[in-house]
Amino acid sequence: MTHPTTAASVPLDTRPLTQRVDRADARAFTKELRASRRIENEVMASIIGYGVALLFFVGLVLLDVLTSRSPFRVALSEATPLIVVLLVCALVAVAVTFFSQGRVSTRRYRLDRFARANGMRYVPEKGNPSFPGMIFGSGSYRRSFDVVQGKGPRRVEFANYVYTTGSGKHRRTHRWGYVAVKLDIPLPHIVLDATGNNSLFGSNLPTLYKKEQRLSLEGDFDRHFALYCPEGYERDALYLFTPDVMARFIDNAAELDVEIVDDWLLMYTKRNASTTDPATWEWLFGAVAAVLDKLDQWERWRDERMLQAASGDSRAAHGRARGGTPAGSLPFAAPAGLLRPPPGVAPQGRRLTTRFPWLLTGLCVVAVVLYLLLDLPG
Template sequence: MTTPPLTFDARPLTDPVDPAAVRAFAAEVRARGTQGPAISTVIGIVIAVVVGLVLVPTVVTVILSLASFSDSPEAAAIPLLLIGLVLAAIGIMVWLGWRNGRDTRYRLNRFAQANGMSYEARVADPPLPGMIFSLGRSRLATDLVRGSTPRFVEFGNYQYTVQSGKNSTTYRWGYVAVKLDVPLPNIVLDAKGNNGFGSNLPASFQKEQRLSLEGDFDQHFTLYCPSGYERDALYLFTPDIMARFIDNAAQLDVEIVDDWLFLYTQRKVSTLDPATWAWLFGAVGALLTKFDQWARWRDERLLAESADAVASGVPVATDPALPFAPPVGLLTPPPGVAPQGRRLKRSGTWLPIVILIVFGAFWFWSRLN
């Protein structure tokens, strides 16, 4: 039976807002010092300064020079009017973007409060272990909406910049982070429904770590788990859990790492669109009911490590309530993951090599001709 989605109040996302309340909220955020100017705002200001100090005086000087040699100064002044209109349009667009951003933050804050959650405008370099959070530079999470019951969940938008020579590219993601009860092996579900010519994930993994599951799960996801952890992945992804992922998260990439589960998408997660929130709340709500059974998983390799430690004479803790009991961990492994299961092994990409080969072949062919 399908679990109904978590109910939530979406009215703050679309209801009219009081401009005075929006201004008061913006002032409160500034007073807390938790929000600096947005990157888009900084870029807009820089562009406006460059246009105002460099481009406009240059263009005006050129037009006035042309007008001095023209028989009709009035006709020569027409470009000045057009430039003024363009600058006014740019100013209005920048102002509207700034105001809309301020309104969005206010609405998301009210939405979070109405649903027993909290809101934070931005967090630089968020300390999360997911694959997207360790890439590039200028890492920034924005519009974070967090809940703590029945377990911690964070919805946010994220971006980072990758430098390649003189060029740089900014990548943007939406994510949902769910706190788990115990650390689990690093498992990735690459959703096939959101791929293009290949995987849209920012990392690639060795093919030997692919695991095929029963039913039609492989039609929706490519599952990667650390070598030797195939049986553990089958324990975690029982048929009922696989059905939940297919029904509710088939368009989302999934990563389990340490004691976190991440859902990734290349669109905004924290938005004013009620349909997006309904989709995400439904997906998370359907999965939450199954995470309790994951809390019972234990890594048997830690049991072997404890036994090896005892055999080698390394001190191992014992249960103080049972002084004659064997060392703690020899009967039941503690929560945790052995080192070989904590991270998937990455694979390199062949694209740079292919480009280099094609370029070399073209250069060699041109030299022969």
């Protein structure tokens, strides 16, 4: 499959993901990535870090020896076992680093060959991906890893994503896999929260939306997805999610959270999207192909509010030209070029309204209070 364009494309070639890899080839590929500055030398950075930590702890031990009241030789002999343990720990850490780096090099080599075999390209990592979706604007240290990008005709990107929130002991790392598909026109902000991947406390998404924006659809769709669209855009959502489109999402993307925002279609999963597992790629390619096969229908959509806004601006301008006559009192026809709204979304449809997770926050507060009360002496 050269790129996920239609469901009838050439079958996906997953053989490079599982074929035996010569270690020399993997090392040479990693060396090429470092030479082109597409990755840093993680092994060297780790070794330097272990060395600094070892010198620090050995220095503390030697300082204790020098300040000990015992004779120097006695204190040193007592501290020698601890120094040996520190050295062994450092050597084990270096060995583990080399072993894990070998696995990383093999994974990168396989993903690169897989991308090439299917007419795509592999990017080891990139910082601060510029997608407008809900997971891309939170936290810090935002990075995509093992990025596999389609070369055309439509931009498609598969990757794993990580970002951090909080600081100190409250620092938390969030990991996602995503698929990003470029659309030809902007569409209203729509979120499909898959029910199959929710937790005990509800949605696993990092952003919650006001319940007034939830739209119930026919058939079994509500059993698989909770669909949110901006208020006033219910008819537009029904136009985009016709029964055949809903059936495709249920059959191919029921475990994926989906977000349509601006001119992007984004699919999220809590596991790696870019992996050496052939079944995962077949699943994701199937989901993308099923959606792309219906994008022609979506790209005919136009926001009538854009035409109303343009007509209103023209009436206001016409009124000003006639000495400030109120625009509403003039019989005004839209210009011929505006008989069909231009591509775009009116401001009220560009973003959903979010809500604060009061219930979860309340439960956390109650849990903390109970813990403090139970921990009190007596």
